[in-house]
Amino acid sequence: MTSLFEEITETSVDIPIRRVTITVNGEKRSANVEPRLLLAHLLRQGFKLTGTHTGCDTTNCGACTVLVDGRPAKSCTMLAVQADGHDVMTVEGLASASELHPIQEGFKEEHGLQCGYCTPGMMLAAKALLDENPDPTEDEVRWALSGNLCRCTGYQNIVKSVLWAAEKMRNSAG
Amino acid sequence: MYPSRFRYESPASIEEAIALLEEGKGEAKVLAGGQSLVPMLKLRFASPELLVDINNIADLDYHRFDADGSLHIGALCRHEHLEKSAEISARQPTIAAAAPLVADPIVRTRGTFVGSVCHADPQGDWASCMVALDGHIVAQGPNGRRNIPVRSFVSGPFQNVLAYNELAVEAVIPAPQGTALGGYMKLERRVGDFATAAVAVAVDMSGGKVTRAGIALTGVGGTTVDASDAAAALVGSSLDEASIGQAAELAASVAQPRSDHRGSASYKRHIISTFTARLLGSIAESNERAA
Numbered sequence: 001m002t003s004l005f006e007e008i009t010e011t012s013v014d015i016p017i018r019r020v021t022i023t024v025n026g027e028k029r030s031a032n033v034e035p036r037l038l039l040a041h042l043l044r045q046g047f048k049l050t051g052t053h054t055g056c057d058t059t060n061c062g063a064c065t066v067l068v069d070g071r072p073a074k075s076c077t078m079l080a081v082q083a084d085g086h087d088v089m090t091v092e093g094l095a096s097a098s099e100l101h102p103i104q105e106g107f108k109e110e111h112g113l114q115c116g117y118c119t120p121g122m123m124l125a126a127k128a129l130l131d132e133n134p135d136p137t138e139d140e141v142r143w144a145l146s147g148n149l150c151r152c153t154g155y156q157n158i159v160k161s162v163l164w165a166a167e168k169m170r171n172s173a174g
Numbered sequence: 175m176y177p178s179r180f181r182y183e184s185p186a187s188i189e190e191a192i193a194l195l196e197e198g199k200g201e202a203k204v205l206a207g208g209q210s211l212v213p214m215l216k217l218r219f220a221s222p223e224l225l226v227d228i229n230n231i232a233d234l235d236y237h238r239f240d241a242d243g244s245l246h247i248g249a250l251c252r253h254e255h256l257e258k259s260a261e262i263s264a265r266q267p268t269i270a271a272a273a274p275l276v277a278d279p280i281v282r283t284r285g286t287f288v289g290s291v292c293h294a295d296p297q298g299d300w301a302s303c304m305v306a307l308d309g310h311i312v313a314q315g316p317n318g319r320r321n322i323p324v325r326s327f328v329s330g331p332f333q334n335v336l337a338y339n340e341l342a343v344e345a346v347i348p349a350p351q352g353t354a355l356g357g358y359m360k361l362e363r364r365v366g367d368f369a370t371a372a373v374a375v376a377v378d379m380s381g382g383k384v385t386r387a388g389i390a391l392t393g394v395g396g397t398t399v400d401a402s403d404a405a406a407a408l409v410g411s412s413l414d415e416a417s418i419g420q421a422a423e424l425a426a427s428v429a430q431p432r433s434d435h436r437g438s439a440s441y442k443r444h445i446i447s448t449f450t451a452r453l454l455g456s457i458a459e460s461n462e463r464a465a
Contacts, residue, residue, distance in 0.1 A: 016181050035182030035225065036215070059213050060366060062280055071254075071283040077212045078284070081182055082205075082227060125280065146365040147278030 020084040024049070025093030033080045039073075040064045042080035043090055051091035051120050055149070062148035065121035066090050072128040072147075091120035094127070102172070103127055103165040112161030114152035121148050126162045134170055138163065177215035184227040188234075188314055191226050191341055196316060198224040200338040205229070206249060209277065209285035210293045234343065237287075239265060243349030249289070249342060253282035266347065268307055268356035268376045272299045275358065278366040288345050292336065294328045294397070301328060301398040302374040303358065306388035306405075309347045315340040331396050352380030353464070355457045359449040360392065363436065369393040370436040373425065373449040377408065377457055384408045389421065389450060394429040394442055401425040404450065413458035422451040 021030045024047060031046050043049045043066070055063030057076050064075045067089040094101035103123050106112065113119045122145060129136060129144035136144070141162045142155070150158060185191045195202050203222035205211055206229070214220040228234065228249060235250035237259060245266055247256070256262050257273035276282055276290070276299050290300040291311065303309075304324040311322045313336055322335060329335050336342060360372035372392035378385045387408040391399040404424035411417035431442035 015179070018182060034179070036177040036179060038212075038216075057216070059209065059281065062278070065280055072280045073284055074280055077209060077281075079182070079205075079208070079212065081184070082208070082229065084184075144279055147280035 018081050018084070020081055022080075022083045022085075023087045025089055031080070035079060035081050037080045038076055039066070039078040039080045039083050039088070040075035042083075043075060043088070046080075049090050049092050053117055053120055055117060055121075060149065061118070062121045062125065063118050065124045065148060067124055067128060070128065070131065072125050074147075089124065089127075091123055094123060101127075101165075102168040103130070103162070105168065106161040106163075106165035107158075110157050110161040110164050112153070112158045118148060118150045122150065122158055126165065129162070130166055130169060134166060134173070136163075136166060141166075175216055175218060177212075178218055178221040180215075180222055181224045182227065183224065184230045186230050186232070188231060188341060188343060191228055191231065192314065192316055192339060194224065194226045195341065196339040198222075198226070198338070202226055202338070204289075204292075204341060206289035207252060207285035209281045210289070210295065228341070237262065245269075245347040247287050247345040247347075249286065249344065251287050253277070253285050253287065253290075254279070256287060257282060266354060266356075268303050268354075268358055268374055269347075271356070272303050272358035272360075272374065275299060275360045275362075275372075281366070288342050291324065291327070291345060292334055292342050294330070294332050294334050296331050296395060296397050297368040297393045298398070299358065299360065299369070299372060299374075299392060302372065302390040302392045303376075304345065304347075305390035305398050305400050306356065306374040306376040307347045308376075308386075308388055309345055311342050312344040312346060313337075313340040314343045319343070321346070325400060328397055350378040351385040352378045353461070354378055355461060357453045357456065359453055361445055361449075368436070371429075371431065371442045371445040371449070373446060373453060375450065375453040375457065377413070377454070379413075379461055382412050382461075384411050384413060389425050391425065391429050391446055394431040394446060396430070399428055399430065401428050401450075403428065408454070413454060413461065418451055418454040418458065421454060422447045425450040 017032050040054050043052045053063040055061035059077045066075045141159050202224040205227040234248040236248040237251045253276045263270045309324050356376035358374050361370040369392050374390045376388045387405040389401040389405045404421040407420050426443045426447035429446045431439040433439045
């Protein structure tokens with residue numbers, strides 16, 4: 001996929017190119033892209049934000065989940081041109097320079113990952129849930145994460161991690 | 175695989191979109207939520223020359239009940255907007271029941287109701303709801319708008335009757351004849367999988383009698399199956415046990431399931447009968463409680 005990205009910046013005349021400007025993790029970034037470039041690949045190969053993982057590449061697994069204008073989206077199922085003018089958050093946008101986001105802390109405290117492949121997508125789906133519902137039940141967490149597959153954990157500790165984060169965020173907000 | 179190369183346009187009005195479709199001469203595809211189209215582009219099942227992205231057209235992202243009681247769903251109304259709508263949950267039980275069962279929560283943030291009906295996947299949940307509710311699609315082309323009843327809208331698996339220069343701008347569910355009751359039940363092996371089988375039921379009742387009924391089946395035929403005989407058997411009844419039993423049997427008899435890794439044909443037929451009876455039973459109960 002690297003070649004595809006480089007190919008389009010070399011601009012041969014007959015290949016359609018669009019300029020896109022996307023706010024990624026709070027920073028405005030622009031690129032010339034071919035319309036068929038997927039958002040996941042612009043983030044990974046173009047912007048070098050490799051925290052967004054591509055798993056199944058068929059809209060099933062949710063590993064590539066990012067937030068688009070605050071709502072979770074599978075970035076393998078969105079064209080980069082569709083994100084033009086929008087706000088995208090990847091897993092790299094969660095932590096500040098000095099500390100982890102409570103969701104990341106939760107995954108550490110509750111052993112919410114084993115191989116870690118699904119983790120970025122899980123965290124962003126969890127963020128979308130907690131932004132909307134700061135005090136979810138276990139069922140609500142399971143429901144919100146049902147578009148994200150994990151092949152290691154059996155989900156138990158992922159759910160615990162999100163509940164841990166919810167509590168921590170409620171406590172620090174209060 | 176990567177999508178084939180295409181030209182991409184994102185018009186700001188319906189008229190511009192239609193002009194682009196006209197220009198595309200049948201080689202253009204409309205992109206709304208993209209949750210079925212983008213995977214199909216990646217598999218190169220679809221290789222359009224031109225992609226017309228309608229997401230920048232204002233005023234297509236709505237659902238509203240008009241004064242006459244009809245429900246209007248705009249071309250950019252996402253599944254999750256229907257799932258989270260208090261108005262839908264209070265007034266349109268079939269759609270309210272199906273919305274949380276479409277795909278998975280992340281797909282529901284982008285995928286659209288109208289796009290799903292246009293996609294005409296025989297496994298599509300919304301097409302069954304539309305058939306059960308007797309809905310229609312409003313198509314706009316260079317010569318204005320026309321209404322296409324959903325039963326003649328879908329012409330086969332993944333096929334609809336839209337002309338190449340027409341855009342489906344809205345889906346309409348007519349006003350109920352009395353109280354709108356209904357539901358949707360779907361058996362799936364896991365979230366996001368295609369339905370093993372599913373049933374949509376919509377029943378209008380007035381004075382304890384059924385005034386109108388619709389039953390449609392998902393995943394048990396080459397297209398959505400309209401169980402019209404089963405629905406007709408309910409009209410005029412009070413949803414007593416005998417009429418429910420008869421409808422469940424008729425619904426199962428029009429299903430055309432195929433045995434596959436999701437289950438045998440006879441199992442799927444059994445599910446259709448069971449779901450139809452359960453849905454109608456709970457509608458009868460809720461109607462009694464309301465009376």
